Amino acid sequence: MEQVLSDNNLVISVDAMGGDNSPRIVIEGLALSAKKNPDIRFLVFGDENKIKEEMKKFSFLTKVCTICNCIEVVRNEDKPSQVIRNKNTSMYQAIDAVRRGEAKAVVSAGNTGALMAISKMLLKTIQKIHRPAIVSIMPHRYGKYVMLDLGANTECNAVNLAEFAVMGNILAKNALNIEKPKVALLNIGAEEMKGKEEIRHAAQMLKNSSINMEFVGFVEPHEIAFGKADVIVAxxxxxxxxxxxxxxxxKLMRSMIKDAIKHSVLSWFGLPFMFFAVKKISKTMNPKLYNGAMFVGLNGLSVKSHGGADGFGFSVALNNAANLVRQDFVNTIRNELENVDLDEVSQDIFYEVY
Known part of the structure; x- marks a missing residue:
């Protein structure tokens, strides 16, 4: 396909073969995102024949997309140790485009473990950070909050959790415009003796550290929705x-609201008076609006879309990636970490705990 990229474009690399019902869902997402963001151009990696077939429904995409043919695909059952050795998959090539400087960000709905492994291998972690984490911005009753890690590291030590807290604090300040975010560790109770050892150790370190953040201790799952903290770490x-x-x-609450309105005559009569309130609640609770979690802590922007997202959900992930590029988020994280003494964190944990 004819090259459509220029120096003035914001370029996003896309794994077209990841997730359910790909590449159809991916192409639908590209179409929605392209209409909303005329400055974006896409490098689309995957089976060229299948991609072109889906693009017939959206002919204007040929002006904003460059297809990069990749026949091989990362499957959901593939292990990270396997996929990092195969350079010919659509996921690998999409991530490598960021490493090569051809794209500013990569978006994939594919295997999370594989995306993490390849992203970490190719993009490398920011200096001072041992492990990247998956982070997303979510709604609570009074606004929004940052939550990490959402699946990149199933097991973490106290140092990892402390580093996540620092990165989450930086994200909340810059993305949510909160001057001094409240940071908390997710736990089964608020008492200091509750929870796993590494959580207690991380809490003690954050409490005693000179790092500039407002650590508020532990938060329980039922408190997340009520805004007890701006950054939730787990x-x-x-x-x-x-x-x-x-x-x-x-999803349950949205379906219950719809069912309650549908099965009550009185609700139908009252709907005109409640319409805007119901619409606002339904929109706030729509998970599609918050699709697109980022791997924070890497020297490049890698965004994970939900594997079961529809076209609209995938477009949200693309839009989020574009906004993070516009905010120069990777460099913001890197620059702010230069002013944080994470060696102090590691030493405190090592000497006081172990």
Whole structure:
């Protein structure tokens, strides 16, 4: 396909073969995102024949997309140790485009473990950070909050959790415009003796550290939705379970509201008076609006879309990636970390705990 990129474009690399019902969903997402963001151009990696077939429905995409043919695909069952050795998959090539400087960000709905492994291998972690984390911005009753890790690291030590807290604090300040974010560790109780050892150790370190953040201790799952903290920190296993529980609850509430209105005559009569309130609640609880979690801590922008996202959901992930590029987020994280003494964090944990 004819090259459509120029120096004035914001270029995003896309794994067209990741996620459910690809590449159809990906192409639908590209179409929606392209209409909303005329400055974006896309490098689309995947089976060229399948991609072209789907693009017939959106002919204008030929002006903003460059297809890069990749026959091989990362499957959901593939292990990270396998995929990092195969340079010919659509996911690998899409990430490598960021490493080569051809794109500013990569978006994939594919295998999370594979995306993490390849991104870490090719883009490398920012100096001072041991492990990147998956982070997303979510809604609570009074606004929004940052939550990490959402699945990149199923097991974490105290140092990892402390580093996540520092990165989450930086993200909340810059993305949510909160001058001094409240940072908390997700736990099963608020008491200091509750929770796993590494969580308690991380809490003690953050409490005693000279790092400029407002650490408010532990937050329990039922408190997340009520804005107790602006940054919620957890290991990847706990964070992923919490995220999916939140998404499931949101879907349940939206369906219950619809059912209540549908099955009551009185509700139909009252709907005109409640329309805007119901619409606002339904929109706030729509998980599609918050699709697109980022791997924070890398020297490049890698964004994970939900594997089951529809076209609109995938477009949200693309839009989020574009906004992070416009905010120069990777350099912001890198620059702010230069002013944080994470060696102090590691030493405090090592000497005081171990």
């Amino acid at each position: 290991d990847g296993f706990t964070g992923n379970v919490a995220l999916k529980s939140i998404e499931g609850t949101a």
